[in-house]
């Protein structure tokens with residue numbers, strides 16, 4: 327028989343936390359509060375059940391920063407970024423970051439840009455500027471401004487379709503094909519006309535980590551400009567690639583070295599190596615930002631120009647981005663990117679040596695990741711492997727199908743991040759091999775297990 331001593335709230339406050347046994351508030355606004363310690367433990371215990379970010383090979387987003395950077399973040403959480411009048415140094419640091427990125431992307435002269443919550447906000451703002459500039463061009467030539475369209479491939483992030491729906495632009499989407507997961511000039515050409523506000527090309531797709539043929543699309547747009555007199559701007563979605571290509575493939579021109587590239591977005595919280603959420607939008611020249619989108623406002627006695635979708639937001643990640651830029655410089659980013667790529671290469675070699683996998687587009691310029699698929703049909707598929715790896719070892723390696731018309735292609739993808747050491751690569755490779763053996767023996771995962779797998783390419 328267990329003894330059942332009665333405890334009071336005072337005992338609970340002294341020895342622990344009443345949510346060890348009581349139900350937690352989840353539905354209604356709590357009547358009474360709780361102590362700070364209890365609230366902290368309550369949240370901590372909930373989060374403890376979540377996936378371990380160190381094993382999250384599904385996300386492009388930063389899962390580790392240096393202790394010194396974490397300290398800057400922790401010490402600046404109370405600063406509102408938008409209060410430029412009160413925090414002018416933060417505003418200056420934002421401008422420094424924009425200038426450094428413009429330099430990294432080979433902007434020819436003076437330029438402008440914006441700090442954003444991530445690439446999604448940057449793309450919304452960049453897309454709006456494309457639309458406003460197009461309308462101005464059309465009005466000047468006396469054409470209709472009724473039906474704007476935007477051309478991009480099926481390999482883009484969902485945010486591009488979102489932009490089109492939210493801001494009433496017709497999406498002209500080039501479908502993918504089995505074996506062809508990026509787009510080039512031949513795909514774009516049939517869709518471009520005088521109502522095209524721009525072409526969006528991806529540098530480092532979420533699906534396989536490759537880039538569209540940005541150089542080829544630039545050449546096409548130059549030809550269209552000289553032959554048909556239609557000046558269609560090119561926006562590069564460098565959410566992931568914007569912080570990878572300049573360091574791994576510095577000789578590849580995808581940025582402002584190409585004349586039609588008028589704007590670029592990049593996620594600071596992906597390979598910029600900052601925690602979420604920070605993104606950047608950089609224009610080629612000041613004139614590429616349509617000035618009607620900039621609000622001059624008088625706030626707290628000072629005139630300020632803003633170009634954002636949101637207003638208040640934290641300063642901490644801007645400061646953390648600046649910390650990374652000055653801390654690493656080109657040398658540091660190159661060192662980190664090369665290590666990640668070397669480990670990705672090693673994982674790729676190990677997967678290939680197992681015999682049952684095929685790599686997707688290895689040898690081409692790619693983000694530091696491994697995209698792979700089963701070389702032939704087995705009693706189990708990629709989704710089963712993803713489930714087995716997660717259930718048995720806690721690795722989050724997603725399996726997903728590609729967008730139309732390559733929807734019958736299933737692939738898996740493992741991001742190889744800064745924290746993915748050689749030892750982790752060896753362990754992951756062994757765990758994948760082990761997972762395949764287990765699945766072979768039991769003939770695939772059960773239907774109930776398959777419901778729990780991570781699908782979708784992550785972000």
Ligand SMILES: *Cc1c(COP(=O)(O)O)cnc(C)c1O
Pocket residue numbers: 386443444445446447482483485528530531532563564565566593605785
């Ligand atoms: C991640 C990603 C986005 C969205 O970026 P967020 O920073 O998550 O808003 C857009 N495009 C591409 C290519 C991406 O990889």
